[in-house]
Amino acid sequence: MEPLHEDCGVALIRLLKPLEYYQQKYGTWMYGLNKLYLMMEKQHNRGQEGAGMACVKLNSEPGKEYMFRERAMGSNAITEIFGNLKDNYKDVTPEQLADASFAKENLPFAGEVFMGHLRYSTTGKSGIQYTHPFLRRNNWRAKNLCFCGNFNMTNVDEIFDQLTEQGQCPRIYSDTYILLELMGHRLDREVERNFVDAKSKGLEKTAITSYIEDHVDMSNVLKTTMKDFDGGYVVCGLTGSGEMFAMRDPWGIRPAFYYKNDEIIVLASERPVLQTTFDLECDEILELEPGTSLMVNKKGECSIQKILEPKEKQACSFERIYFSRGSDTDIYKERKKLGEQLTEPILKAVNYDTKHTVFSYIPNTAEVAYYGMLDGFKEYLNRKKLEAIESLDHQPTHQELEQILGEFVRSEKVAWKDIKLRTFISEGESRNDLASHVYDVSYGSIEPYTDNLVIIDDSIVRGTTLKESILRILDRLHPKKMIMVSSAPQIRYPDYYGIDMPHLEEFCVFRAAIELLKDNHMQYVIENVYHDCQNELKKPKEEMQNAVRGIYKPFTIEQINEKIVEMLRPDGVTTPIELVFQSIEGLHSAIPNHKGDWYFTGKYPTPGGTKNCNLAFVNYVEKVYQNE
Template sequence: MSDSIKHECGIALIRLLKPLSFYQEKYGTSLYGLDKLYLLMEKQHNRGQDGAGIATIKLDIKPGHRYISRYRALGKNAISEIFAHVQEKFANLQKTNPEKLSDSVWLKENVSFTGEVLMGHLRYSTQSNNSLENCHPFLRQNNWKTRNLVISGNFNMTNVDELLEQLFELGQHPKEQVDTVTVLEKIGHFLDTENDVLFDQFKREGYTNVEISELIAKNLDVAKILRRSAKTWDGGYAINGIFGHGDAFVMRDPAGIRPAFYYQDDEIVVVTSERPAIQTAFNVSIDDVKEIDPGHALIIKKNGTVSVEQFITPTVKKACSFERIYFSRGSDASIYQERKMLGQLLCKPVLKKVDYDIENTVFAFIPNTAEIAFQGLHDGINSYVRELQGNSLLHRADKISDEEMSKTLNIVPRFEKLIIKDAKLRTFITQDADRQDMVAHVYDTTYGVVKPKVDTIVAVDDSIVRGTTLKQSVLKILDRLEPKKIIIVSSAPQIRYPDCYGIDMSRMGEFVAFEAAISLLRQRNMHSIIDDVYHKCLLSQEMDKEKVINYVKEIYEPFTYDEISKEIARIITPSDINADVDVIYQTLEDLHIACPDHLGDWYFSGDYPTPGGNKVVNKAYMNWMEGKNARAYFSA
């Protein structure tokens, strides 16, 4: 993607099903869980570079001894910083008492982070306040083991105001108006309630307080707690949690918006946001890794029992398609094929746009995430050429001349690496004009490949959000090669609407497609639509979210898809370049063909999978009309 967008967080959860001594004997280390947690987090580093955190819980620790450990860090090197902090404890031991490193019982009793339940989190902030306090995991602490709660997740809730009001009605006083706090306190409240019910029950049956603590740990109904907690949540989420005594869970939203995968054998249970992380870390096949179903939770009891239970009624599955196009690693087998298909499906419109002139067209891609879609376009163009050659040579009624045969056989599409992304330049320049000039050099190009004034350049991008980098950098650099025309091809459809489930695309003014629609309305003296939509959005803020519809769709309704694309091309074309510029977007229909199991397309269609989404998009439009540079939802 030429425009940088922050996105979903990443989660990792490990439950060791054997004593630490088992891993010491089999793998030569009692730190097997920590080693795997580090690997899982590094393999998902793409999901969060604002910060990270880990937490571990030790099972069956005697009273008076610490059993919960947590460490968090900020910045792109947070993972390294965290595990350097953890490793330091063992490095010191290596110097003083090296024999203790193989004593799993001693390690568990005396060194932090040597627990059987491990949690990791990678953070991308969706607010500017990126402090250590906002890094997951979050703790809710209590002297009763079974009332302690650790959570982290990949989630955004759209109805934080409503959830806060519910906490107020329960008598609580949350310290912040963010979804992380409301989720933590909601689960914590019903965890407390379940503890109270069980305590009273066992007390009536004559058990001592010490006995009751163990009985509560054994009999806590995790699914019941999650059902009661999530009843009014509106959003996309994959949330993992651990109770202090050792029960653990990972819950996924009813529409399956956010991803969650797990693997289980007789030694370990592991959950991550991305499937390849598990495949790589544990050397298992794709079939061994399962997906947690929407509206279900993977629950691991302290005794090692594993179950998948429904905690909320699943809705129509709307797994995020934008994640497939861009955010997830392309090393996943399915994602790789889907991204290739996106490129293949663009062949016909690209060929039509260049008037089937293969000889005078150079195909390229904008690094780095568009490379797989470009490979699909590459395959599709080559297939077209083979079909053209076959039809010309094998299916002609008349005899082909030697000259025609030679020309036909010599049709070779030109696929080149025209665009090179340089290392990020330091922004020590403070003047705006100089800074913009620096931005223009984020990309460089390969000279001597394009025939000046003759060739058309077709450059594949995986999506176009703002179009800023295209205008300030990519198009200017390509124009230096003196092409006749530049065609930017987006493997994603036009991004028209904000996200509210975890990707940092929440302001209407960020979308060049929206800018194009507004521009066309003004050009055609249709200003009244802009005002009418605002008033409808304003009224909708007082409605129950279940009754709200997406009024922003009316901004786009007067125009065809191609009209919006042409206006986008005009907007992103720098005034000082010579080449003509055109834009081709993937269609929504072809997106669904390429990604049939990920139909969450609200960015493109405006069809939000939860009622809160409609309320958020209307609020985002209001913010734009009122000149407010703010998100339309609360989140940490």
């Protein structure tokens, strides 16, 4: 219901031919820039807080800029940065702008290596200083590093301590900055290693520079930089000498896809972005495997190198349910199956009365799951019709067949996402009143007091929009019963790998479990889990267990669902309401290749996730008692 923020999207392009080639074949040397723009726009769903892009010119002359960056804030950031870029060309004649050689020599962003980034903050930090790409400058081209990523690291505190113990003094405490500085430090060491090699071979002056740039091995940099990080990530970078790389975490938590031919090497966070931008078939695009890096050197030679030993793959299932574009061929099928699998529990909720049930969805991300749900009910009704015909002991009349075959799945677009209303009033009931109008309904779409109303959404997280808007506005249709369906299981645990779900108390499922414990005079469970979490935090993190799971053990899913309804029911709404969630088994059946389910099960793929979850519960309890 509530918009979740997934932390970022990335895009990389390496042109393998001179700019004149693209001018001649595609009519513009800006081929790389135009494709980068498309890739970023098609990943706009992944970040609307800010955007940035960077470019490197290969083989530039001393005294001329060769590394460029543009960043902007806000939902229109992509338009702004490319608008600013084009402003650089406003004083250039049309003839000069069409001259690839002139552009390469004189115009900013007329290069061969490009990187783009879309940002959603998962840390609460905002401002242009937190917008990727980050840049680390140096007079040696090979030591310049431009860096961006789709990631969240769980052990920044440990890495920070390592750096300070070495005598370093980081200026900013954030995973992005620390990662940039650590990687930059390792890049410096790699350059210096090659400097020593060059000197030992008797090389001097610019010959040393050429040797370094031809022999920098970014896999060495990544192996020494990333070995201690715990988290989900795709980290990308460019160097001033023309190296390009993208590395995926060993668990495969965050996604990355790439394609290469004799003209380009490209990478993006989502497969359909590459399919549409470059007119490709699905099977032409490859997934970057966990623990590996796509490496492109200064010469344009491409390789996939293992940086870290891959772990058991735990690709994020929420990417499939919600974040990634539903236009991906596999994601589309998976979301349909998630909806279809809910047929039986929905039937129970409406007491098998399909004749008086209307199906709809919360726009817009639940639409594909809705189609799957309709398919499930069509199949159910077809079976029901066949059984009715087969059970007849006589030749049916036209009227009998018409009566049997006449029942159909009733679907309507009941809920509409209204224009984005600006809640400019920040306090009290006035703000709540505005929030309640985020959605509108199709009046007359159901028979009042007779029809059940089934509404599917991709997930139910905080419950705020349900309480403040959805339930209240759907109640205006006066359904006999409302069944709110989630194509995802109950979200019980925080995410620490890039999704904006860091706090236990934000989840309506967690709040309901806590209230049930209080209702049943079982506060001792809260105390026991609190002490268990404290004890787990004393262990080495690799040995920790997630003690927070004990909060949910006393109750069934149905008991928690009933409590959620009680907590979220708006004042004055008396219509019966029931919640239906996807099962964990159903999730794995629909999405078998993306096993990352920690937000539902509490089984974190990395030690840092388990540690942070235990710490989150300790902080929650201490905050509650402190407030009391």
